[in-house]
Amino acid sequence: MFRPDNSPPDPALPALHVVFQRGRLVSDMRSPRLCLLEEEVVQRGGWQVRRRQFLGYWQEQPCFVLEIDDVHELDPMDYQLGSLWQVLGRVDEQLFALAGRAAQLLDWEKDHQFCGRCGQAMQVDEAERAMRCVPCGVTNYPRIAPCVIMLVTRGDELLLARNVNHPQGMYSTLAGFIEAGETVEETLVREVKEEVGLDVGGLRYFQSQSWPFPNQLMLGFFAEYRGGEIVCEPSEIADAQWFHYRDLPRVPPPASVAGQLIDHYVKTRSQSAE
Numbered sequence: 001m002f003r004p005d006n007s008p009p010d011p012a013l014p015a016l017h018v019v020f021q022r023g024r025l026v027s028d029m030r031s032p033r034l035c036l037l038e039e040e041v042v043q044r045g046g047w048q049v050r051r052r053q054f055l056g057y058w059q060e061q062p063c064f065v066l067e068i069d070d071v072h073e074l075d076p077m078d079y080q081l082g083s084l085w086q087v088l089g090r091v092d093e094q095l096f097a098l099a100g101r102a103a104q105l106l107d108w109e110k111d112h113q114f115c116g117r118c119g120q121a122m123q124v125d126e127a128e129r130a131m132r133c134v135p136c137g138v139t140n141y142p143r144i145a146p147c148v149i150m151l152v153t154r155g156d157e158l159l160l161a162r163n164v165n166h167p168q169g170m171y172s173t174l175a176g177f178i179e180a181g182e183t184v185e186e187t188l189v190r191e192v193k194e195e196v197g198l199d200v201g202g203l204r205y206f207q208s209q210s211w212p213f214p215n216q217l218m219l220g221f222f223a224e225y226r227g228g229e230i231v232c233e234p235s236e237i238a239d240a241q242w243f244h245y246r247d248l249p250r251v252p253p254p255a256s257v258a259g260q261l262i263d264h265y266v267k268t269r270s271q272s273a274e
Contacts (some may be wrong), residue, residue, distance in 0.1 A: 001058065001065075001094045002056060002058050002094055002097070002098050003056050003057040003060075004055070004101075005054070005250075006054070006077055006127070006129050007054075007161075008054055008061035008126075008273040009057075009144075009247040010062075010147060011063050011253060013061065013064045014038075014039045014061065015039045015063065015064055016036050016037065016038065016039070016058055016061050016062070016063045016064070017036070017037045017038075017039070017041075017042050017046075017060065017064050017065070017066050018035055018036060018055070018063070018064070018065045018066070018098065018102035018103075018115040019035075019037055019042070019065075019066045019067075019068060020065070020066070020067050020068070020102075020103065020106060021067070021068050021069075021070065021074070021081060022070055022081075022084055023070065024073065024081040024083065025081070025082055025084060025086070025087065025099065025103070026068075026080075027078055027081075027082065027086070027087065028041060028077060028079060029077075029078060029079065029080055030077065030120055033091065033095060034087055034090060034091055035087050035091065035095070035228050035268070036058065036063070036095060036099075038123055042066070043164065045068075045072070045074075045159075046067065047066075047071040047072050048068060048071070048072070049066050049067070049068055049069075049070055049128065050067045050068065051065075051066070051067040051106060051109060051110070052064055052065070052066050052067075053102075053105050053106065053109065053128060054174075055067050055098065055101060056111055058095075058098060060106060061171040063098070063105050065102035065103075065105060065156065067110075067151075075148075082098060082139035082161060084096070084099055084103060084212055084213070085114060085213075086088070086171070087099060088253070088255050088256075089253050089254075089255040091100065095103065095194060096150045097109070097210055097253065098139070100210055100212030101210070101211075101212070101229070103214075104142060104143075104212050104215050105129070105142060105210050106224060107145060107215070108140075108142045108215075108216060109124070109131065112131040112140045114196075115135075116134055116139050117133065117136055117138050118133060118136040118138075120133055120134070120135045120136070121133075121217065122140065122265070124213055125139075129141065129142060132176045134201070135240075138214060143215050143216050143272055144179045144215055144216075144217050145215050145216050145217070146177070146184075146216070146217050146219060147175055147176060147177050147211075147216045147218050147219065148176060148178065148186050148188045148198075148202045148204075148218075148219050148221060149174070149175040149183055149186050149218045149219065149220050149221070149257055149261070150173060150174055150175070150190065150192065150220070150221045150222070150223045150261075151173045151175055151206075151222050151258075151262060151265060152173075152174065152192060152198065152200055152224070152225055153223070153224060153265060154224070154225040154227065154242060154264060156244055156245055156246075156249070156269055157197070157242040157243060157244055157245070157264075158242070158243050158245060158252065158262065158265060159196065159225070159230075159241075159242055159243075160172060160173065160240070160241065160242060160243055160248070160249065160262075161173075161174055161195070161196060161232070161238075161239065161240035161241075162237070162238045162239045163236060163237060163238065164208070164234075164235070164237065164238045164242070165246065166210070166237055166238070168248050169249065170249075170251070171239075171241075171243070171248075171249045171250065171251060172251060172252050172261065173258045173261055174195055174196065175191070175258075176188075176190075176191030176194075176195070177216075177217070179200055182217055183265065185203055188200070188203060188221055188223060188261060188270040192223065193228075194233055195233050195236055195237050195240075196230050196231065196232055196233070196234070196237060196240045197228050197229065197230060197231035198226075198227070198228040198229075198230065199225075199226040199227045199228050200223040200224060200225060200226055201223070201224055201226045202222075202223065202224035203221050203222070203223050203229070204222045204223075205219070206220040206257075206260075206261055206264065207220050207257065207260070208257070209256070209257040211256075211257070216271070218257045220257045220258075220261050221258070222261070222265070223244075230242075242263060245265065245266045245269045245270070246266075246270075248262070
C-alpha cells in the first residue's frame with residue numbers, strides 16, 4: 001500500500017499530504033483516511049508551507065509531509081489538531097506507519113538545520129534521505145532509536161507493569177533502549193533486571209514495530225522467568241505483578257506491539273488449554 005521513495009515524483013500527478021502545524025497532526029474530519037489529505041484540500045486551504053518532504057507513494061499516489069505556517073487558523077469543524085496518539089487504532093496500521101514516518105522525517109529535518117561539528121547550515125541531499133554539511137562533509141541520516149520490548153512469562157502468568165508515566169490502571173510489557181555496545185539480548189536481560197529485579201532466559205523474537213514517539217524501532221520478544229522476586233525500580237515502575245492470562249488488567253491496544261505480544265500469548269495459552 002505504501003512504497004517508500006526518495007526521488008521527486010512527476011509534478012503532474014495529484015498528490016496526498018500528511019500535514020503538521022506547530023508540531024501537531026492535522027486530521028480532516030470529513031475524510032475516512034483522517035490524516036491523509038487530498039491535494040485539493042491543501043490548495044483550498046491556501047496554507048503557506050514552511051517545510052515539505054516527499055515520502056513515497058500511497059496506493060501509487062505521490063505523498064508528501066508538509067509543515068504549514070502557524071498563522072493559519074484551521075476551522076475546528078473541518079480539522080482536528082492533535083498528536084499521533086489520536087489516530088492510533090483509528091486508521092489502519094500502514095497509514096499510521098506513514099503518519100509516523102512523516103512526523104519523524106519532519107522533526108529530523110528541523111533538528112539538523114545546522115552542523116553539529118562546524119556550525120554551518122546543512123543542506124537536504126537530493127539523491128538520498130540525508131542532511132549534508134558541504135564545508136566539513138558531515139552527513140546526518142534520520143535518527144532511529146532501537147528498543148527492546150518484552151513480555152516475561154511464567155507458565156500461565158504474564159508479568160505486566162505500570163510505568164510511572166502510564167495512566168492509572170494501564171499495565172504493559174517492559175521495554176528499554178539499547179545502549180552503545182550492547183546486543184539486543186543483553187539489553188533485554190539487563191532491562192528486566194533493572195526495572196523489576198528478575199532473571200530471564202529463553203528469549204524468542206516476536207516482531208518489530210516502528211514507534212514514532214518520537215523515533216523508536218521496537219523489537220518485540222518473549223522471555224521466560226528464571227528466578228528472583230519482583231522489586232520495582234521506583235523512578236520507572238509504579239507497580240509490577242504476575243497476571244493469569246485469563247484475568248488481565250487494562251492493557252495496550254492491539255495496534256501496539258505490546259498489545260500484540262500480550263494477545264499472541266493469551267491466544268496461545270488458551271488454545272493449549274482446550
